[in-house]
Amino acid sequence: MSLIYIYPDNLTAKATLWLWELRDVAVIGVGLLLSVLAIAQVGLIVPLVLTFLYAFLSIRMEDASILDFLRNAANFLFLKQQFYEWRERYE
Numbered sequence: 001m002s003l004i005y006i007y008p009d010n011l012t013a014k015a016t017l018w019l020w021e022l023r024d025v026a027v028i029g030v031g032l033l034l035s036v037l038a039i040a041q042v043g044l045i046v047p048l049v050l051t052f053l054y055a056f057l058s059i060r061m062e063d064a065s066i067l068d069f070l071r072n073a074a075n076f077l078f079l080k081q082q083f084y085e086w087r088e089r090y091e
C-alpha cells in the first residue's frame with residue numbers, strides 16, 4: 001500500500017511563498033536590507049534597483065521563471081561547451 005500525501009506533487013515540490021521559492025525570498029529580503037542601508041548611508045539607489053530587478057525576474061509561474069530562461073540561454077550560448085556527434089545513418 002502506497003502513501004498518498006495531500007501536499008503538492010507528492011512531497012517533491014519545492015517550498016514556495018507567494019510567487020517565489022523560499023531561496024528567492026531570502027535573497028530578496030537580504031537585498032532589500034542591504035539596499036536600505038546603502039540608501040541611508042551612501043545615497044546609492046542602484047542596489048534597490050538590482051533587488052527589484054531580481055525580484056521581478058525570479059517570479060515563478062508554472063515552475064518556470066524568466067531568470068531560469070536567461071540562465072539557460074547564457075549557458076547554451078556562452079558558458080557551456082556544445083558537443084555535436086556526427087555519424088552516418090545505417091539503414
